[in-house]
Amino acid sequence: MxxxxxxxxxxxxxxxxxxxxxxxxxxxxxxxxxxxxxxxxxxxxxxxxxxxxxxxxxxxxxxxxxxxxxxxxxxxxxxxxxxxxxxxxxxxxxxxxxxxxxxxxxxxxxxxxxxxxxxxxxxxxxxxxxxxxxxxxxxxxxxxxxxxxxxxxxxxxxxxxxxxxxxxxxxxxxxxxxxxxxxxxxxxxxxxxxxxxxxxxxxxxxxxxxxxxxxxxxxxxxxxxxxxxxxxxxxxFVANFIGENNRLSGELESHSGERCVVRLARGEKVEALAINVGKPGESVTLSIRPERVRLNGHSESCVNRFNGRVEEFIYLGDHVRIRLEVCGKPDFFVKQPIAELDPALAVGDVVPLGWQVEHVRALDPLTTE
Missing domain, CATH: 3.40.50.300 (P-loop containing nucleotide triphosphate hydrolases)
Structure with a gap:
């Protein structure tokens, strides 16, 4: 070998x-x-x-x-x-x-x-x-x-x-x-x-x-x-162990070539890269890095677009982590450089957010949440 x-x-x-x-x-x-x-x-x-x-x-x-x-x-x-x-x-x-x-x-x-x-x-x-x-x-x-x-x-x-x-x-x-x-x-x-x-x-x-x-x-x-x-x-496992990662659980609705559509628990649909998925109807975990999520106007060009409610700001000097409730998940994180943060954004605000298909990966279902 x-x-x-x-x-x-x-x-x-x-x-x-x-x-x-x-x-x-x-x-x-x-x-x-x-x-x-x-x-x-x-x-x-x-x-x-x-x-x-x-x-x-x-x-x-x-x-x-x-x-x-x-x-x-x-x-x-x-x-x-x-x-x-x-x-x-x-x-x-x-x-x-x-x-x-x-x-x-x-x-x-x-x-x-x-x-x-x-x-x-x-x-x-x-x-x-x-x-x-x-x-x-x-x-x-x-x-x-x-x-x-x-x-x-x-x-x-x-x-x-x-x-x-x-x-x-x-x-x-x-x-x-x-x-x-x-x-x-x-x-x-x-x-x-x-x-x-x-x-x-x-x-x-x-x-x-x-x-x-x-x-x-x-x-x-x-x-x-x-x-x-x-x-x-x-x-x-790798997505969660390396760096920070947002996970959304759902089931595979359709799969065509490199892409697939996943339906979340509350019915929202996400178009994603099909990396490690089974057959339609089976469970999948979506993985989205916090720095790949776009807020407000920046999200307009995104295929996957939802609303999120701002729950908390976590200040880390050069960047800020914003915790939102998105698609029923209370701990969805967005990471933004301080220079890009909208100073008017406040806890309780409901804002549009989104991510591109190439930044969301459909992977094997998570065994323990």
Whole structure:
């Protein structure tokens, strides 16, 4: 399978399963190719199988079934330290009794590198994370962000072909976290190393990745570049998990080519893109992003046009979220940049609103509301 795509595949999961009790599969049937040099994020809620998949790749967990290939060779029975993989965890895992430089030199001495070569590598790795002047400090003398940068440098210092990161920014505050996201992204771009990154933070996944694999109940629901995942979700789970999403439940009335008509509970009809629908009469969920809804005069050109009653304004600095009651749904959100907000709009106003057919996706029915 992977061979036909040439040598640009670094990692292949083939039919990989993992069960801890012999009954429940935490990872169901994972088939995934990871390309050389890509930044791939495994994203999903707790218990979705993303961390277990990463740990199998690292060698800390063994697959119950299936095979994992690294650079074309099976690594199922290769111990972690022989896999040529760097690791960065949330808790940094630095040696407290070693200086920053000693922490960085450790993976090199384990690999039998000479002191001269090692000190050259350590110097390079420290400047890469902008910590040259901290080489003689101990981890306890560093801030959380600095410790995380040392952990990152240590994972990169022996120039592995693959770096795995498990929620590495989870313990940092919002501003530092966002700064580190960019740092890691830029280091990745400079080095061209392959990164597999695990997070449950969708914003982080969208910001940093070349591709994102969305996990749910042990299976990949969709794998795609961030923009495609957000704009073109293939099912209701992905639409809800990535970004904010308005959902309207209804049943399929007719289906013709790429488009369909859906009848909502109170009889309103919506024309939508038919992405993942069954037969006429069956339930569907419509997905509309809040920033794609047009208000007042802007809605005149929309095929799907309704009235909504303004229930609440939620001010977020650069934009405002307006909660409306639309088609009997009390929590329908519209997102508007502050510059576009009509200052006369008030709670209780009934306004026309609408959305284009290409911005509403008819997907599988939602199992739990």
């Amino acid at each position: 992977a061979e036909t795509q040439g040598s640009d595949i670094l990692v292949s999961f083939r039919g990989v399963q993992k069960s801890y009790d012999g009954e429940t599969l935490i990872v169901k049937d994972l088939n995934l190719d990871i390309r050389k040099g890509e930044f791939l994020t495994l994203l999903g809620p707790s218990g979705s199988g993303k961390t277990t998949s990463l740990m199998m790749l690292a060698g800390f967990e063994t697959p119950t079934n299936g095979e994992i290939l690294l650079a074309g060779r099976s690594i199922n029975n290769v111990p972690p330290h022989k896999r040529d993989i760097g690791m960065v965890f949330q808790n940094y895992a630095l040696f407290p009794h070693m200086t920053v430089a000693e922490n960085l030199a450790f993976p090199l001495s384990v690999r039998g590198m000479s002191k001269t070569d090692a000190s050259e590598r350590v110097k390079r790795a420290l400047s890469m994370v902008q910590l040259d002047s901290f080489r003689n400090r101990y981890p306890g003398q560093l801030s959380g962000g600095q410790q995380q940068r040392v952990a990152l440098a240590r994972a990169l210092v022996f120039e592995p072909q693959l770096v795995l990161m498990d929620e590495p920014l989870g313990a940092l505050d919002k501003q530092l976290r966002e700064h580190m996201q960019m740092e890691i992204k830029h280091i990745h771009q400079r080095l061209g190393v392959t990164v597999v990154y695990v997070t449950h933070d969708q914003g982080e996944a969208l910001t940093m990745s070349d591709r994102v694999a969305v996990f749910h109940q042990g299976e990949i629901q969709q794998i795609a570049p961030p923009r495609e995942l957000y704009e073109l979700p293939r099912n209701t």
